[in-house]
Structure formats: C-alpha cells, structure tokens
Amino acid sequence: MDVRDFLRTVRRSWWVVLLSVMVGLAVAALVTVRTAPRYAASVSFFVTTPNQGVTDAYQGNVFMQQRVKSYADLLQSDRLAQKVVGKTALGLTAEEVQARVSAAAIPDTVLLRGTVTDTDATRALRLTEAITAQFIELVKEVETSGEGRPAPVKVEVISGPRVGSSPVSPNPARNLALGALGGLLAGIGLALLRTRLDTRLRDSVTLQRATGSPLLGEIPFDAAARTAPLIVGDAATTPRAEAVRKLRTNLRFVDVHEPARVIAVTSALQGEGKTTLSCNLAIALAEAGWRVALVDADLRRPKVAEYLGMEAGVGLTDVLLGDVNVGDVVQRWGDKSLLVLPAGSVPPNPSELLGSKAMADLLLVLRESADIVVIDTAPLRTVTDGVVVAVQADGALMVSRYGRTDRGQVGAAAQALQAVSVRLLGCVLNMAKLGRAETYQYESYRVDVPAGPAAAPPSHMDTAPAARGGGFPGPEQTIPDPTQELTRLPR
Template sequence: MTLQQYWGIVRRHWKMIVGLFALGLVLGIALSLVMPKKYEATASGFISVPTSQESANFNADAYAKSRAKSYVELGQSQTVADKVSSRIGGDADGLLKAVKITAPTNTVTVQVTATASSPQRSADVANAWIAALQEEITKVEGAWKQTGETANTDAVSTLVNYDEATAPSAPSSPKLALNTALGALIGLIVGIALAIALEVFDRRIRNVEIYNREFTAPILGKLPETSWFSKNKKRLLPDETSIGRTKGDATTGFREALRELRTNIQYVDVDNPLRSLVVTSSLPEEGKSTLSANLAVALAQAGETVVLIDGDLRRPTVAGTFGLPGNAGLTDVLAGKAEIGDVLHRWRSDSDLYVLPAGHVPPNPSELLGSSAMTDLVSELSGYAIVVIDAPPVLPVADAVVLSRKVDGVIVSVAAGKTTIDQLRTTLEHLTQVKSRVFGVVLSRVPTKGLDSEGYGYYSHKYYTQKESVHVGDRRASLPSRLAEGHGSGVRQRATDPVPPRSAAANRHEHADATATRAFPIVEQPAAEHTVTSRRGETQPTNATADNDLSFDELLGLNDDRR
C-alpha cells in the first residue's frame, strides 16, 4: 500500500481509531488509580580498601571494583535476608524479593533499593540491608585476612555506609503519566492495526475505485444515499412540484443521478436502441426494486412510453410501490387466466408509464417466467414501449437469469457498502454463462459524505442555491393509441426497432388526442364516454363497460369492429 492509501484507511476508520485511543487513555488512568502504591528507598555503601603506599592507589581502586560484583552476590544471600528479617520483622523470602542490589559499572559503590507498601518501611528495609551486608562483608573479609595467605595484610576491603535511605515523598508506582501515555499509545496502535485489517479483509464494494479495480462492466449510474426513502417508508420519489428543487432537498442528488442514469441507458447502444431490460441484484435489499420503479418513471418523464413489469413473483413489490391493486397481473396473463388489457394499469392520466403487477404468487415462478408466453409478452410490449422488468435477485433463485435471456440486456443494482466483490462476481458469472448481455451496474446508496462519497453534496448544497421550476416536456401518444397505430400501418415493430421520431407538433397533437381516447381498463379516472382512435385517424365512442372486457388483441387494435 502507498502512503496515500494508508492515510485513506485512517480517514475511513478515524472514529474507531480515536475511540480506541481514548479507550487506551482511560484504561491507563484507571489502571493507575486501582493499582496498589509502591514506594522505593535506596541506601548506598562505599567499598573501601585501606593502603599505606601512595603507589598502590591504582591497585586498590581496581581491587575495590573487582570486589563489587562479589558483594552484590553476597547481598542477595539468604544469610543477609535472615538478619534483616530478625531486626525489622517480615518474611525473609518476601524481603529478598523486594530488594534489588546493584553495583554501577566502573564504580566502587553498592546500592540497595527496597520496595515496600509504605515510605518508611522501604527506607527501613534499605538501611537494614546495608547494615547487614556490612557485617557479612566484615565477617568474610576478616576470615580471609586471618588465613595468612597474603603478605599484604592492609589489602582488606570494607563497606562503608555513606548514603542512608530516607522515606520517599511519592510512590514509585504506579506512574500515572507513564501508564496514561502507554495506554493511549497501545490504543492508537491497536486502532490503526485493526483499521488496516478491516480494510484488507473487507470485501464490500464501497466506492467506484474498489469496483473498477475488480470489474470491467461499466458503471451506468451512481445513486446517492438519501434518508427520504427510509424516513417515508417508500420506494418511489415524490413528485417535483412547480416550486422545484431547493437547496438542501434530500432527493435532489438522487434525481440528478437518476437522470444521468437514464441518459446513459438510452445511449448504451446507439445502433440498437434499448427496448427491454431486466433490473436485478445479487441479493435482496440491494435497491433493485427502488431502482426499477424510479428508472421507469424517469424514462416516462423523458417522453418514452414505458411498461414496468413486476417479475419478482416470489416477493412482488411493484403494485404496492405505485399504490395499485396487485391481486391480478403477470402470472394471470401467463397462465391464460386474464388478458393483458385486464391487468395493465396506467399509473397516471398524464404519464406514459404502464404498470403490470406480479399477480398471484405461483408455485412455479421459474417455469412461468421461462415460458414462451413470457417471451411473446415481452416481445409484443417492447415493440411499442420500453419494457422494464423488476426481477428477483440472481443468487437466491434462477428467475432473473431466466428473464435475462428474454430482454435486450440486464442492469445489476449494487448496494455500496453492502454488496461484496465475491457476490457480484458470482452474479455476473451466472448471467454471462447463459450469454445474457449485461449493460452494466448501478452503484446505489453511495454515501454523500466521507471518503466514499461521490460529490453529491454538490447538487443539494451548492448548485441548486435558488428555487427552480421543473417542467416536463410534451409527451407522445398513449400506449394504446400507438399500439393501434402500429397495427393499422400493417407493420409490427420488433423489440430492437426504435420508435420513429415525431415532431413536437405531432407529439402535442397526438398527446391531446390520446388524452381524449384513453378508453381502456388502465385508465385511473372513469368517464361516462370514451373514444378510441382508428387506423384512419377517426375517433369513435365506445361504452366503458365494454372497454373493461377488452382482450389483449383488442388492446393492440386488432379488433375489426374498432376500426
């Protein structure tokens, strides 16, 4: 890793690092407060070697230094400990463990450091130990002198107590400053190490950089995280009113990202314009239903005629999202129990968005979705509208893979910070194994703040600083009118054929006609009398009750009685 990557890790996990640093700091202080206090006192003795010859000074000094090590070992003997115990009390073994005897290098001194639970006790032990050591040295050196093995009877060393121990004014342990600093340092090290470990072993796709490092499929869009959906318990964005977007609008960034996604999808293949697609994900709760619903609305707002099909027959949500009845729908059409005209709903009278709910939950969803009836339905509808299918997740069931072979391509929703690299890789492998075309992925729930943000705060806090009005352009004719028109010309458009462009005047004219000719069961507002458009451009009144009984062929304008 580079230094910049390490810094990025620290920035991403700074809260955890600071928390562990503070925890270490607190633990260091708490440990210092609960630990028993210890006091240390030191007494020193000087090794003296008497001599009567000035020339022997150097030899006497060298001799004293050589004896210092032996005196240290003598001071650590059980004999000295027993003497001290008999004089000041206490267990000899315990006293021996509480005493440290040293001889500093190149010196002729011996130091005795005693540790005790009270200041005076530590001083008493150190002084008593020096005195006992003096006695033991005199005893040993005197016995050596009496052997007569040396002619230099003056070269006998003694230990002189020159620095008595005094009661310390402060405990030697615990050391508050040291323990606090050490605890904070340990907390900091543990925090950074844990952050690096989390980064290395974290397989979630958190941002575009991680995705691009692992995959080649293009990112068609990046939808920012917004609290509006969770706060309002809805999947569909609210309408943009004439007041428009204002600074701080929680949905502004999402809307702009959705428009960018819509543009990217429309230009995903210029030679073969998109007519049908499946929206899926790796696992549930990764935003595919929210994506498909809002994408369908966005396409309709751009003037496209759109049919949104709820292909998630196991956990259908589209009907509830749009507030439509879901007791009949796709499954009924595929099973031959209903005609498309009976279950296809127009979302709003001013919208070219049509919704086909899932219908009754069948025992065999995969078989229904893989049937030829489903193939024919998608082909039929995509000839006159863009078909968006909200499919189940890929990994739990095979439904989405089955549906992917019936459309132009697939869009995979990836939840930032939730979907893992391995899950998405397996999802794409499943789709490519059946030779499905993956248009790309949509990275949803992208953070608007922090290291993984994609700059969406720009939309809601900087760019839209003043109120703007939102105007939707003129729409093309309604789906029923276009379907009837397509048949009247004797030409049925294929799923890959683009809808012929129309002039603005023609759009306005046909839109006005379509508003007056919505005589199908998908109309929201009932009317006493409706009209339909014939292939000759004439309008004929028809009874509303009869319209409710329209078959799919009649919806497509194939009924000769309607011409």
Template structure:
C-alpha cells in the first residue's frame, strides 16, 4: 500500500482509533487510581577501614579493601541476619522474607557508599524502617561479620550513616502521568491495529484502486449513494438537477465516447450479484440518453425478477417473452415513455426457461431491428454469478457493462463475474460504481458538488402525469 492508502485507512477509522485512544487514557487513569500510594525513604552509609596512624600506602589498601567488601555488604542487607533485629526492635507483624522485598540496597560503582531504600505505604514507617535497617546493618558488620581482633578492641571496618532517612512528602508510585500516557499509547496502537486488520479483512469494493486490481477496463461512471433511491428510483426524471442526476449524465457522456468498434450500440448491463443497483442505473441511463434527442430502447432482459416496468410505471403484462414466443410483434410490445424518444420493452410474463429464450434465434430477430432503428439499446440483465442470462445476451450484443456497488460488492465476486465473461468470450466494456459515499475517504467527490441551484422537479419541470408516462401500447416506432 502507498502512503495515501494508510492515510485513507486512518481517515476512515478515525472514530474507532479516537475511541480506543480515549479508552486507553481512561484505563491508564483508572489503573493509577486503583493503586495504593507507595513512599520511599532512603539512607546512605559510608564504609571505611580503621587506619589510625597508618602510612599512606596503608590508607590506599584500606580504601581498596572497603570497595571490595561493599559489594558483599549490599547482599547482606536483605538477609534475616539484618532484618530480624529490625522486626524485633520495631515490633513489626511480618517476617524477614516478607520485609525483604520492601528493602533495596545498592552501591555506586567505585565508591564505598551504600544506599538503602525502603518502600512502604506509610511515609513515616518507611523512614523508621530505613533507619532501623541502617543501624542493624552497622551492628552486624562491626560485631558479627568483621569482629574485633580482641574483646576490648574495635572492628577493623567502620560503618557510618552519612544521610539518615526522613519521611518522604510525595508518593513514589503510582506514576499517574506515565500510566495515563502508557494507556493512551496502548489504546492508540490497538486502534490502528484494528483499523489495519479491518481493511485487510474487508474484501468489498470501495475505491477505484480496488477496481483496478480486478480489471483494466475503464470505469465509465460513479453514482452517488442516495438513501431515498427506493422512493425515487428515476432520479434523472424526479430531480434532474440533483448531483446524483448529474452523475448519470456524466455516465451518459462516457458511454457516448466508448469505442465499440462500430456497429449498433446495444449494451447489456449486469452485475455480479443482486441488489447492486443495475436496474435503476440502466433506467436512469436510458432517460439521460433520451434527453440528448437520441432514440433509446430500454429492454428488461431480466426474465426472472423484472424491475423495469415497476420503476418506469408501465404495464408489464405484455413484453419480451411474448415477442420471443411469437405472440406479438416487437413494435407492438414497445411502449413510449416520457416526452423524448425513449421506448421500453418490458419483460412480460416470467417464463420457465429464461436462458433458453434469451439464447434463441428469436432473440436475434428482436435485437437486430432494435439495433438498426435505435441509437442505443440498453438491456437490463440478471446477475452474472447467479445465472448465465447476462453472458448469453452479451454474446449477441456489443458487450457487457458491469455494475458494482461500493461497500457491498466483494472483490472476489466481481473477479468471478469478470472471469465468467472472459470464459464466455464476452467483451467487458467497462464498469459503473454505484452507492458511492458523498463524504469520507472513499467518496472521490462523486455527488459532492453541483453547478447552479438544485431544484426539485416541481420547480424545474412538472412531473409527467400517469397518462403521459403510460403511452399507448402501439407506437409509430418501426423496429
């Protein structure tokens, strides 16, 4: 992925990332609030060797000896030999093994100093224990570990308290700021990780880049998502100045310049699966083409689940199936729609053998005159992955235009549809992306802007009455 892909992922999942960041900060603060405060009191000891009246060489040797012994003395401080007297002196209700984790000792490198620290929940208690440990250690070193040479003599090692422990004024732990920052960092990392995982596991079509991974055929247009598409499917007619209607006009322009190597402009519009907007796209594209003055035939080739008659508000009792079985002529079955040269051939009654009818010689006899008379013939076909009807029709026409819904069509489904067309030897002329979001990282600006005022049909052009939208069954078109 490129840098812009990572930016798009962060932009798309910023709410999730922000929520987990806040949750991490709150978790760190909550964990810090649950921790009991701990106080640390420290004392420092100085270890030396008695060298009264000694020469300089003896002083050097004594200092070297003290440095060597300090390391061993540090390990002695946490033993029962030192801690048991402290427990007895202070009357603590504990043992040396339990007290040892509270006591820590260290010796700075190349020094004869020993630092003793005691951690406790009570600052006063911490200071008392630290001073008691220093006193007990001094007694153990001078009277047990380094015993005097004689009964009235002094120990050769002298331990001096250079800095007694005092009660600390501030708790050493928990470190609230550090815990909050750590929680926020973990939450941020977790949020970004989930965002990346969602992107990797999401196999749906979202962007033009997703299409380019599957096919090199051009994208003819992008149709913006409209939550009211079910209420007003014919947006080009219902609201001709809306941004979504303009996207169909852009699709119309791209289709007009599509190189089909001459011949009739007979196109099949299909999709990989159902519910991707192929029927509404075909109907609106037909209306947009008719607005230019072109003669357009809209054929409902979905003989299994026809939608065109409902969308166009036409009677669908007589249609393509009746023409294919020879009951009526194609000229009699065509119904004029609207004020322009748009004629609709509905599907008719649902037959038991749709694929056989669409692949028959009778279908050739229907498409040939339609292609000769009309400038554009758009055939709405069933989904490619469910039935073979679209591939059968594609062999009889210039090719197939695939519709894919942003955020719904899966990449493997679209790739399967492309393979189906390639296996059948059908040309894939291009793709149309529907349901594109108008905002966000996947929008690409489709439907975001319009030029001039956006008026409804009532403001711009009165809607056709039912009588105008439903023309006579017999027309003057001679297909």
C-alpha cells in the first residue's frame, strides 16, 4: 500500500477515524475528571567535601558527582522512610512514604533534587520538611567512620522545601492531546483493518482484478434512479446518462476486428442493476442510430417490460415454445430504433428453454434483423441461466454494484464464464461514488435537453454511426417494421 492508497483508505473511513478521536477525547476527559489533584513539594541539596584543597579540587568534584548518584537512591530508600515515619506523625506507612518520594541527580553537578507528590498540599510540604531533616542526618550516619572521624561529605539545602500552589496532575491539556492522538492512531488502524477485512468492491481497480477484464464503464449513483431508472427526459442530462454513453463508446472499441453484435448483460448476484443498465445501454445505442434489439432473457425475475412500460404478457417464453411468432410479440419502444422482446410468462424450466435450439434460431433471426442485440440475463451465482445465454452470445458484460458485491463472488462469476469459453467483453461498476472533480467537469460541459418524447438528441451524443465506423456494424438509415423484418421461427 503506497501513500495514495493509504490516504484513500483513511478518507473512505473518515467517520471511523473521527469517532475514534472523539472516543479518545472522551476517555481522556473522564480520566482527567476522576483523577484526584496531586501537589508537588521539592527540595534541592548541595553535596560537597569540607576542607578540600585546591590541588585535589578536580578529583574531589568527580568523587562527589559519583556520590550524588548514590544519594539519590538513599533519598528513596526504605531506611529513610522508616526514620521519617518514626520521627513524624503524618499517618503514613513507610511504603506510602516511599511511593510519594522521587529523587534525581542533576547531571554533571553535585546537586540532588527530591520531590514529594501528594493529594494534600500541606501534607506534601510537611513530608518534604521531614525527609530533608532525616536525610541530612542519615548521610552523616552513613558517611561517618567507626573511629569517630567526621564525614568526608557535607549535604546542605540550597532550595526549598516549598510546594506549588497549582496541582501538577492531572494536566487537562496534555491528557486531551494524548487522548486525541491515541484516538487518531486507533482510528487509522481500524480504518486499515476495515479495508483489509472488507471484501466488497470499492473501486474499479479491484473490479478489474477480480474479473480479469477491462473496465468499460463506471455508472455513478443517482438517487433519482429509483423512481426514474431510464435515461430519458430530465434524466438524459445527468452524469448517469453521460456514463452510459461513455460505456456505449467504450463498448464499440473493445475489439474492432471482431465486433460483438450479441451482448449478454449479466452480474454475479441479484440487485446489482444489470436490467436497468441493459435498458439504458439499448436506449443509448438506439439514440446513436443503431437498430437495437433488447431481449429479456431473465425468465425467473423479468423486469425489462416493467421498466420500459410495455406489455409483458407474451414474449420470449412463448416464442421459444413455438406458440407465437417473434414478429407478433416484439415491440418497438418509443420513436427510436429499439425493438424489445419481453420475457413473457415464467416457465418451469428456464435453463433448458434458454439452451434449446429454438433460442439459437431466435438469436440468428435477431442478428439478421438488428445491428446490436442486448440480452438481459439472470445472475451467474444464483442460477445457470446466465451462462447458458452467454455461451450463445458474442460476449458478456459483467455488471457489479459498488459497495455491495463481494470481489470473491465477482471472481467466481467471471471464472464460470471463462470455464465455458465465454468472451468477457469487460466489466461495469454500477452505482459508484462520483468524485467532486468529475461532477464539476460534467456540470461545466453539461448541455440541457428539452424534456419530452419528441426532444432532439443532445449535442454531446455520438455522431452518426455511418460516418464513424468502429467495432459495431453500420446501422440502416430507415427503421423497418418488426413484423416484416423478423422472420417466423421453425416450430
């Protein structure tokens, strides 16, 4: 993970980091409030050698610096604590006295500093005074030889004892800063862990790796798509519609030498938006002038007719059973060169019906009657219908939903297609988050299109297919009547 991935991960889980910082501040504030204030009393000692001549001044100074380090331990010793408890009535035990005393030798000097901390400022001062007196006496006892010679060192008080008027702990500013820092580090750690454990698709790079195919489109999330799923009317000028047009353009150039005329649109799981994308892709292709046939081959949960507002009673199932002619049930949508074949009734054996010879014959007829055939199929991880249809198509388009589909499920779906040698044209990340920069760029170049079925095509739409060339075959300039263009299937 490089710096850019790290920053992207933290930004994606910003609420985790923010919540952790708030928890850290709350814990620090609680600890600060519940901690009793402690006061510090201090005293400084000067250690020297009496009657020291100038000749041995340097040696004596080095001797005393080494001695001071030992006196620091002596100031915190059990022996001194016992003497203080025996001489002073403070209501403390020797262990409690030791716990309140700290000592430090100032480097490269003969100064020794002692500090006593207590929740009671008066008691801290009294204890410091007692320790000062008993420490000087204890040094004399330790340093005096058995022959009655005077001690070779002398300890004098040069500062204190005195106690501060303000408590030394707790320190609110320091505690809150440490709490915020701890919360920040914990939040970043949780964000990284969350990213590692979260296997759902969060970016297009992961989707490409999972499917092993190029990214052909990234459809942004649009809350209005729940009530207006099609890119017509006011929705024709949204970033979602522009993304579908970009998908249309990318799909044309997947392989210019071997263009895909029959495209199966599928997904790994249900609810990833494949049907909506199939309808919108067919509409976008028809807007560019191609003759498009949209087939609802999801015979278990058909939705194409519902989205397009068409009659769904008779359709693909009835054609495959030989009950009706395809030319009698195919319907033209609006004033565009878009022919729609609904699913019809739900059969008891969808997989067998979709893999039958009648389905193969139907695709041959549609291939001759339309420039491009878009087939909406069932999810690959749920049933085998999608694989059965994709085998008969020129290629498949994998649709995955941002933040919902597991990359392992997408990979398994792609492997299911590869196992039967299905050509995976590419993948589409649906309902993705659109960055601010992309939104700004789109709004800057947006062209408003009048609403209504008779509205003129937007100015940013692809130019006429016949003048461009590319992966798709050139469309006819006139739209034939479906009943005349589509032949009757053998029964």
